[in-house]
Amino acid sequence: MGSTPEFVTVLAEKTVTIGQDITLSCEANSSKVTAEWKKAGDTLKCVEGKRKVGNTDTKFYLEIKDAKPEDEGYYTLSLSNASGSCSCSAMVFVELKEWREVEKEQEPLISTLKSFKICSEEVRELRFLLHGPVGAGKSSTINTLKSIFEGHQFLNCLATNSDTVSGMSFTTKYQKFSTGTLPFAFYDVMGLEVGHKGVHTEDIINAFKGHIPDDYEFREDMPIIEEHRDYITSPTINNKIHCLVSVIPADRLSMMSEDVIKKMRNIRAEASKLGIPQIVFMTRVDKACKLTSEDLGKIYQSKKIRDKITMCSNKLGVTENCIFPVKNYHNEIGSNEQLNCLALQAFTQIVYSANDYINRWSSRQKQFE
Structure with a gap:
């Protein structure tokens, strides 16, 4: 009886561009084995002109010609004989041609936003409401x-460690966060949860309609009602939300509860009735894609990120050009220009979307003058 198969060298992770050839190889302690290649659990067969598997003595290899997006994946080689078996695996990343442009320098983006003027003098600031599941990264x-705007790490808006989030929302109030002298304000709410926990969809709807005051304490047992002492009965344009931002974690998208997704779709539907623009910030991209984690500048060459955007679009009913993958500051203590540019590009979109909403409101007001 021969010896149990063992690897002398194992498969190595590969990153290739579209059209390149891929070669995965490793070496075993014997050639008298049965070799089986798999991709994501499915057995691979030789395909003339595309895929070839084989071995030269104890060296085993897989060759793939002209890499395509669908060639990205997790490859495994299993070796077996009468004495036993062993296996090793490696990930192959296929970098796509850049499918969306991103600014490489942050200063032009910051300058544009710092000089921004709201189209109506009646509106003091553009207001953005961030909502999404618990741990998605709204506060972050x-x-x-x-x-980015203040030039140093801002930590006053308390946020949970989303890697170890307990499933309970850390934010309990309707909190406003301004951006210094800039005419922009963010509003944070409790996270959406399954069933009757977390923020009520009615509270989010009342918030963007302008009925909920700053620092209102959310209650899980019931949403705000008109009879509540703090309910704003006649909100002005300055009480209302001008752009709804859905915050979705890229790495947990496939695991999101259908109940939470349904809540988000219902909230979007109500916002659409009011003409409120809606943008998605897809966070935690570094957790969802190793290629992006190692080089944030390749985010728009990542097949996994593109697939996540498509999945997000299908789940929420948002067009793909309204979904922006971003990474938040987490354990960094210094500034990261690539991270800043992604965040600023997404933020610029919600600023212009909110301003368009104000412009439409202003035009309607003039019709009645």
């Missing part, structure tokens, strides 16, 4: 944007 998103 606000921290990140304020850090």
